[in-house]
Amino acid sequence: AQKVTQAQTEISVVEKEDVTLDCVYETRDTTYYLFWYKQPPSGELVFLIRRNSFDEQNEISGRYSWNFQKSTSSFNFTITASQVVDSAVYFCAFHSGTASKLTFGTGTRLQVTL
Amino acid sequence: NAGVTQTPKFRVLKTGQSMTLLCAQDMNHEYMYWYRQDPGMGLRLIHYSVGEGTTAKGEVPDGYNVSRLKKQNFLLGLESAAPSQTSVYFCASSSSGRAYEQYFGPGTRLTVT
Numbered sequence: 001a002q003k004v005t006q007a008q009t010e011i012s013v014v015e016k017e018d019v020t021l022d023c024v025y026e027t028r029d030t031t032y033y034l035f036w037y038k039q040p041p042s043g044e045l046v047f048l049i050r051r052n053s054f055d056e057q058n059e060i061s062g063r064y065s066w067n068f069q070k071s072t073s074s075f076n077f078t079i080t081a082s083q084v085v086d087s088a089v090y091f092c093a094f095h096s097g098t099a100s101k102l103t104f105g106t107g108t109r110l111q112v113t114l
Numbered sequence: 115n116a117g118v119t120q121t122p123k124f125r126v127l128k129t130g131q132s133m134t135l136l137c138a139q140d141m142n143h144e145y146m147y148w149y150r151q152d153p154g155m156g157l158r159l160i161h162y163s164v165g166e167g168t169t170a171k172g173e174v175p176d177g178y179n180v181s182r183l184k185k186q187n188f189l190l191g192l193e194s195a196a197p198s199q200t201s202v203y204f205c206a207s208s209s210s211g212r213a214y215e216q217y218f219g220p221g222t223r224l225t226v227t
Contacts, residue, residue: 009154033214045204045218091156095214100145100164101172102206102216104156 002027004094006105013082013112021077021108023092034075035093082112116140118219120205126225127195135190135222137205144210146188148180150201157204163188195226
């Protein structure tokens with residue numbers, strides 16, 4: 001069975017600090033997809049990124065970057081120069097490509113203060 | 115383009131009452147899903163449907179029923195609400211060819227007292 005672990009329950013940083021959110025997954029599948037979602041205080045789920053298991057290339061989008069390493073089964077998310085608007089709960093998720101569901105981690109609450 | 119919509123946005127029920135949550139999508143997606151989100155637990159799949167007239171159980175199906183009478187709608191029913199069903203419910207949809215690309219609704223916050 002698939003499993004997604006987000007060991008960091010809550011992280012607090014001061015604005016402009018860099019912060020990395022960890023995500024570790026377990027699977028025996030060779031084809032799968034990994035995701036990050038943001039859930040701001042308003043409650044909706046905001047899709048941030050999807051990577052497939054065949055593409056280990058890191059990705060950068062503005063202040064956001066993602067590091068996918070199959071060797072350590074990790075898909076970590078870094079926010080550079082954090083801002084107050086980054087305060088949210090961030091979820092890592094997994095889809096096997098054959099199953100019919102997303103498996104979510106328990107989320108990491110990020111609090112960015114001035 | 116509305117995407118995935120959920121009705122209602124908020125609801126308070128007393129223990130033992132029944133209600134139905136409605137999910138609608140306008141993307142002609144074959145697959146639809148109901149998840150619940152509880153504090154510290156992430157989202158967990160309740161039921162899902164791979165097509166009109168078909169439904170299947172997810173991780174936490176007990177206490178819920180679903181129906182998919184029309185392709186664009188997926189209903190989640192609680193026959194006899196319990197306080198343990200206090201949660202935020204999210205609906206999602208995806209195409210059959212890209213099941214991993216799920217589009218989420220805004221959520222329904224349900225409180226059972």
